[in-house]
Amino acid sequence: MADSNFTGGCFCGAIxxxxxxxxxxxxxxxxxxxxxASGGTHVPWATFDxxxxxxxxxxxxxxxxxxxxxxxxxxxxxxxxxxAHAKRPDEVDISxxxxxxxxxxxxxxxxxxxxxxxxxSIADGLPQHSSWASPDND
Numbered sequence: 001m002a003d004s005n006f007t008g009g010c011f012c013g014a015i016x017x018x019x020x021x022x023x024x025x026x027x028x029x030x031x032x033x034x035x036x037a038s039g040g041t042h043v044p045w046a047t048f049d050x051x052x053x054x055x056x057x058x059x060x061x062x063x064x065x066x067x068x069x070x071x072x073x074x075x076x077x078x079x080x081x082x083x084a085h086a087k088r089p090d091e092v093d094i095s096x097x098x099x100x101x102x103x104x105x106x107x108x109x110x111x112x113x114x115x116x117x118x119x120x121s122i123a124d125g126l127p128q129h130s131s132w133a134s135p136d137n138d
Contacts, residue, residue: 006099045096110122113130
């Protein structure tokens with residue numbers, strides 16, 4: 001996707017954000033941590049340059065969810081908004097459904113499929129990676 005500015009926010013509207021630049025990657029994550037943090041079967045994420053992400057209204061509540069992993073959510077409504085990992089300090093993952101126009105992004109793969117719930121069927125034809133989507137990790 002071309003270099004653009006994207007906006008979004010949480011369910012209650014207390015948090016608004018903007019991010020600019022190119023989307024580095026876009027995926028569906030099936031890991032247990034994402035499932036528990038979101039309350040869903042999987043989470044669609046878009047990865048951006050962390051320096052280009054800005055909270056424009058409200059305050060993102062960030063918590064370490066596992067060693068090296070920080071998740072950001074709305075303190076008021078609980079909406080899961082961001083994920084960041086110490087191994088990727090220059091990147092931030094933003095939940096696709098938090099964008100004002102979530103349909104502008106299209107995930108290109110599924111990651112952490114080894115953690116997928118047994119009753120979830122993946123039939124979209126996208127590549128599936130047992131863990132993190134990397135040439136060294138599958």
